[in-house]
Amino acid sequence: LFDHKTKVMKALNATLIARKLDYIVSNLAQNKLDNCLLVKGFNPANPTFWAMEGLFPYIERTKIVELLKVVDCLSAPGSEFWIDIPGQMVADGEEWGKRAMKYGEDDPMHGVLSDISWELEEQASLGVVCEHFGRPWMPMLSPKMKQEVPFFCIIAKKP
Template identity: 30%
Template sequence: MTTRTGLDLDPHGLGGVGDTARWMAASRARESRRPDRLFHDPYAEALAGPDGHLLLTHFHPRHANDDGNPFLPIRHRWFDDYLRECVAPGTQVVGLGAGLDTRAFRFDWPDGVVLYEVDQPAVLAYKRQRLTGAQDRCERHEVPVNLGDDWPDALTGAGFDPARPAVWFVEGVLFYLPEQLARRVLRDAARLAAPGSRIGLDLIGTGIFHFPYMREFLRRLEEADSPWVYGTDDPAAVLRECGWDDVVVTEPGWPGANFGRWRPEWSPAGDLPNLPRIFLVRAGRS
């Protein structure tokens, strides 16, 4: 798909949401070049492709001449910290909508970890092609299935054991899904999650769809056939309604989600309506 600016957003046939994963890879590559980087992803540049820098400026033209949207590296580092804290030797780990995630290759995983990457077949095939020669640092299983299809059956068919606790992560995925599907994904994960399991995910508030500053960004996502469609202003309630408990919600700029990058003036003041909010959420199964 070629945009009005002439940028081909889908040169690899990934389509829609799948191709926005290259944009995320480009963001990780940019962060990895910083001397004060929050993480280092040596595979991101190859996954972003030669036009990765154009994706960054296309989706965030306001950040064309600075260090980029600060939320993206903060979010990725938050998920890094969540996984490092929760994953113990022998843990099952499941990435739903794992996209072009490279933690299987760049983490020092504990012994016996088994990682399942669930995503569209084209996305996983693209990653496999671009990372030829990269070495898994844990046992890794690709689960090529769309989240709108029977991914629980595909996951268990790949070896996942619902009787054992698991650590789940869903990074940058749920707001692309219609609400019913997003909730179904969370319910299905809870159904497969044995007691002691954990989940980490991010959600957006509904104010993002009303805030004038966001209109151009949202338009560009629609143009790329990857619109944001789902937001909630009560993420804790959503998680509890979908079968999870022990819910902890944080936001960029709060303790544990700052890393020296988020300025106080960027955080919404109180509960004023129609301001853009982003939620980083952890929950469990007891």
């Protein structure tokens, strides 16, 4: 994933706006994440960008709350995070069967993300047919009821 994104950014001649670019590959859902990151050289005094792409649907709400508290604690003011989160429908076992996910919510601006006092911005709501990020978007449909699945992209900044 990181190799692909690096190639895309180079092809676009994208300018690096961070003072320094490092990434630490780690399981963000693991216990004692803070210790793991600090041992690997993470510096909580520097503003950080946390990419939590495709993570929330695969962990329980209690673990998400723990993760957000760690992120909040380790983040200097000006830090940001980006997440994508599907609607609650994806956790419906009757609708999705074995493919059901562990977590989703229909109002991410007032749900689990409100447990920390960061400034939240809904970057995109991908639950309806429209254009996002310069491309036409067709939402995913649930397997049985064929309903459009809510899906959100959220960016947040620590004041």
